[in-house]
Amino acid sequence: MADLKAQIIEQLNLQEVKPEDIGNDQPLFKEGLGLDSIDALELIVLLQQHYGIRIANPEQGPEIFQSVRTMATYITAQQKQPG
Amino acid sequence: MSEPVWIAGGGVICGIGATLPACVEAFSRMQPGMEEVQYLHTIHRGVFPVAEVKADNATLAAQAGMPAHISRTALLSKIAAQEAWDSTGLGDLLQYRIGFISANTVGGMDKTEDFFADYLQHPDKGRLQQVLHHECGSVTELVADAMGIRHQVATISTACSSGANALMYGARLIRNNIVDIVIAGGTDALTRFTLNGFNTLMILDQQPCRPFDDTRTGLNLGEGAGYVVLVSDVMRKRLPNAPWCRLSGYANTSDAYHQTASSPDGIGNYLAMKGALDMSGLQPKDIAYINLHGTGTQNNDSSEGKAIERLFAPDYPAVSSTKSFTGHTLGASGGIEAVFSALAVQQGIIYPNARFATPMKEWPVAPATVFSSGNKLSHVMSNSFGFAGNCSSLVFSKE
C-alpha cells in the first residue's frame, strides 16, 4: 500500500503530504485528506495508468476510493479477474 | 447609460445548420445535429456523438472568403458574423463607428494540436503557420480584419458563458458612447483538446444528451458561431427594417463555489437571472420563455433548475435547452443562444427540447418538446453558465 500512497500523492500533487502521513483506513475525501470530485477523477486516471483498470462510471468512485485500503482491495480484486 | 440597445440582426452556423434559417428549419423538423464524429481526427470517433458543422475547412473557407489553412474557429466566426451583418440591411460596414466583440475558448487550438504533434518530436519541427493564430484574440482579429472593423475589437473568454458576456460588453460599449454598432457573440470549433478535456471530467454522454431529463448522464460537444448586431437608439432609426427586439437586461455573476462544479442551489445562476431581470425592470411572471443553459450534466441542470425554482416558483415560463440540438458549443453557445432568443421574441418561437421523457427529481418541470412559432413572447431570457463559476443571463424584450 506504500506504493499506492506514493502514487496518490504524485497524481494529486499533495505537496506537503508524505506516504506515512496517510493512514490505511483514513478517509480520503472530505474530513480525511480533504479530497474532492476532481481528485476522484484523478484517482480513476491513476488506476488506469498504473494498474490498467478502467472505470467507466464515476459514480463507482466514492465506494472504491473510501480509503487506501479499499482502493488496494479493489485493485487486487480486479487484477485477479481473468482477462 | 440606460439608453436602449437594439438587436438589429443575427447569424448562426452550428451543427444543425449553416445559416440561421437553416437552424430554425432543423428545430421545426425536430432534427438535432448530433452524429458520429466526421471531420475531427480523434480516437473518440464512434464513441461520443458530437454536433459538428457539416462541412470541411475548404468548404467553410470558400463560404467565409478566407484562406482554408486558418483556424476553423475563425472560419465559423466569419460566416456567422457576416450573416448577422447582412441581415441588418445597414449596407457598407465601413461607414459606421462599429465594434467586433467576439468570445471564444479554444482560439486556434485546432491548428495548435496539429503543430504540437510535430513539435513534440523536435522543437524545430512543426509549421509555424499553424500556431500563428493560436491566441483567442488572433481568431477575433482575423475576422475583424476581414470585415474591416477597427474601432473596438475585443475577445472575451469566460468558458461557457463567454458569448453572453460579449453581448453584455458590446451593449455597454454602445451605452458608454464608444461605438454605435457592435457585432457581438462567440465562436468555437470542436477540437481534440476540448473533447478530451471534457472526457477527463467524465461528463460526455455516449448517447445524444438529454438536458433536464432525469436520465441525463452528460453533454455532447458541438461547434459553431453565433452573433447578433447590437445598435444604439440613434442607429435604430436608420435601420431599413424594424429591429428584432431590445436587449433589456443582462447580468454577470460568479458562483464562487468550485472550479468546475455548480453550487447545488445554483447561487450564481440565481443571481445572474435576478440581476438581468432587475435591470430590465421586469417581474419573473413577465418572462415567457427561458433558453436554458441546459448542458445535460447531472450537476449543471439540477443547479439551474433549483435557481429557476427559487426565482420563478410557482409559475414557470416555457423552458428548453437548444443544446439538445446544437450540442454544447462552449464559447459560441452564449452567442448562438442569444440569436435564437432574440429571434424567439421577434417571431414568437418556443424551441423544442429534444429527447425529453422523464422530469428530473430536483426540479420536476417539463421543458417544451415541440417547436412552435407565432407565440406572444414579450420577454425571453437566455442563460449561459460556465466553468470557474462564470454565470450570465440576458433578457430580450419586444419593446
Place this chain on the structure above:
Amino acid sequence: MNIYIQGMGCVSPQQTAAEGPFLAEIREYEGNRLKVLDPDYKQWIPDANTMRRMGRVVKMGIGAAKLSLQHAGIEMPDAIITGTAYGCLADTGVFLTRMIQRQESALSPTPFIQSTHNTVSGQIALLLGCHAYNSTFVHKGFSFESALLDSIMLLREKTEQQILIGGVDEITDHSHTILSRFGLYKQEPVRNTALLQSTTKGTIAGEGAAFFVLGTTKGAVKLTGLDTLYKPASQQEVSSAIQGFLATHRLSTADIDLLITGRNGNAGEDAAYTQLTQTLFPQTAAAAFKHLCGEYPTASAFAMWMGAQIIQQQQAPAGILYSGTAPQQLNRILIYNQYQGTHHALILLEKA
C-alpha cells in the same frame, strides 16, 4: 466623475511583491527570458489543498490581486476583471503534450480544468467568495486595456463600486521556444539592464501580474484616460492619436511630466519610439519598463503599476529613465505602449 487607483499589487521579475523601497535596485538577468521572482504564495493562499492544483500564472494573479486589495484596505471588490492574452499556458501545454503522447487516453482532468483562460478571475472569486461581476479579456496586446476599459465603464455606470482589475501572463518553456522561432527574442547574449541600448532586432521575453483596485472616491493616483489604436496605417496616425488623446483631456504634450514607453530593445521598434518622442515630446523626460519585466502582451499592466508608484512616491527610480531628467513634481504621466506594431495603447495617470 474621477477614477482613482486605490490599491495596487505587482508580481514581476523585479522585487515588486515584497515590502521595500520602490525599484531601488534593478535586478539583473542574463539571457532573453525574465522569470517572475516568485513570492511565497502561501501568505495569500494558506490552504494547501487549494494551492496544489494552481498553475504558476494563477498564483501570480492571486498574489498581485491580494496585494492590491490589501493596499486598498478592502476584502471584497464589486467586480473582478482580468486581462490575459495567453491564459494558463503551462497547464495548456501539459494537457496538450499528454494528449498527444498518450494518444488521447488516460488523461488527468486537472491540467484541462486549469487551462481555461478564466481560471485566474475564477480562482480569485473562489478565494474571496465573491459573487460579483467576473470577466476575462483575452485579446493579445489589448487584453489588459480591454479589462481596464470594462472597469472604467462599470464605474461610469455605477460610481459607488470598487473594481479589482489586472493583467497577467506567463511564459513557459514551450511558449518561449515557439515564440523564439518567430524571431521575437534576441539571439545573442543579452543583459536586461543593457537592453535599452541594444542595436539588434528582437527583445527579451517576460511575464508577470499587476492588479489594481479602482474606485471613484479619493486615492493617491487618478486614472485620467485610456485609449487604444488597433493596427494604425502609419506612424502619423499614431502621432495624431496621441495628440488627439491629450486634447480630449485638454492637455498638450508639454503638460506631461514623464513619458513611459514600451521601448523593448528591438532596434526597429525602438526607432519608432525615438522618432515619436523627439517629435512630440522633445522636452519630456522618458522612462522605460520592459527591461524590468520583459516583453509580454499584458506588460502595460506593469507600466501602469510603475507609473502609479512614481506618482504616489513622487520619485522616478534612476534605473528606469532613458532620456532627460525627471522633474521634481511628477503630476502627470503618459504611458504609451505598443505591442508588435499592431496594438497601441495610451494610459494617462495624474496625481490626485
